[in-house]
Amino acid sequence: MTSAKEHTFVVPAYRDSPHLERCIQSLLEQTVPTQILIATSTPSDYLKNMADRYRIPYFVSDAASSIAGDWNFAMEQATTRYITIAHQDDIYNPDFTKEVLIKLEQFQNKKPLMVFTNYGDLVNGRERKRSLNAFVKDALLFPFHLKRTIQSKFIKKAVLSLGNSICCPSVTLDREHIGGMQFSPAYTCVLDWVAWLTLAKQEGAFIFINKKLVQHRIHIDSETTNQIKIGKRQQEEQAVLQSVWGRTLGRFISRLYSKGLTDNEV
Numbered sequence: 020m021t022s023a024k025e026h027t028f029v030v031p032a033y034r035d036s037p038h039l040e041r042c043i044q045s046l047l048e049q050t051v052p053t054q055i056l057i058a059t060s061t062p063s064d065y066l067k068n069m070a071d072r073y074r075i076p077y078f079v080s081d082a083a084s085s086i087a088g089d090w091n092f093a094m095e096q097a098t099t100r101y102i103t104i105a106h107q108d109d110i111y112n113p114d115f116t117k118e119v120l121i122k123l124e125q126f127q128n129k130k131p132l133m134v135f136t137n138y139g140d141l142v143n144g145r146e147r148k149r150s151l152n153a154f155v156k157d158a159l160l161f162p163f164h165l166k167r168t169i170q171s172k173f174i175k176k177a178v179l180s181l182g183n184s185i186c187c188p189s190v191t192l193d194r195e196h197i198g199g200m201q202f203s204p205a206y207t208c209v210l211d212w213v214a215w216l217t218l219a220k221q222e223g224a225f226i227f228i229n230k231k232l233v234q235h236r237i238h239i240d241s242e243t244t245n246q247i248k249i250g251k252r253q254q255e256e257q258a259v260l261q262s263v264w265g266r267t268l269g270r271f272i273s274r275l276y277s278k279g280l281t282d283n284e285v
Contacts, residue, residue, distance in 0.1 A: 050114055156183075
């Protein structure tokens with residue numbers, strides 16, 4: 020197995036999430052333990068005490084708070100080759116790291132850009148069994164159900180051309196192969212989708228683990244829920260789809276795609 024010393028969970032903490040501690044605990048419960056760090060642009064005693072309690076390195080950015088800035092800053096603090104951006108509200112299966120490292124070693128000759136896993140939605144403390152959003156994303160990932168590792172630029176882009184089918188907190192990036200990729204400050208909702216589309220154009224493989232190794236929490240106070248309510252996410256998704264399909268067809272597809280956003284409301 021690829022050495023656990025080569026992997027870091029970076030947690031871009033924003034304000035004082037009541038779910039942060041459970042996220043950290045799930046990272047510490049990994050069957051193959053790796054590095055963990057917390058980074059923030061909204062420092063507080065709560066975050067500092069959480070880092071001290073669990074003896075986790077804690078980094079504070081003096082830049083203005085933004086999602087892209089926070090994620091990029093968190094990644095910059097890691098010294099390892101492999102990075103998982105652990106979202107502060109989510110919970111990781113104990114075997115997440117083990118499964119990811121196995122795949123990274125198994126397909127190293129294919130120049131992996133990322134490994135990503137399946138996931139489940141956690142609503143009101145319970146995993147949601149079915150949703151339209153999950154059905155659509157699973158359909159978009161059809162090529163990965165046939166072949167777990169895909170190098171073709173065309174297929175990688177096709178998987179992402181109708182929507183963001185890759186769950187961001189499930190992604191582990193190989194910094195040796197992704198170059199200087201950063202998340203774009205031009206977006207606040209779909210910056211991960213834009214990043215994956217950029218990576219899809221590069222030489223190298225996307226690797227899928229079809230196991231639900233992340234529980235993605237949906238709750239009323241999340242930034243995702245807020246951005247949907249104010250219409251920001253819909254605007255950004257339309258912009259991305261139009262960049263792929265053109266103005267008219269992209270607008271039409273975005274209207275269909277936006278119907279699945281109701282699954283992110285609680």
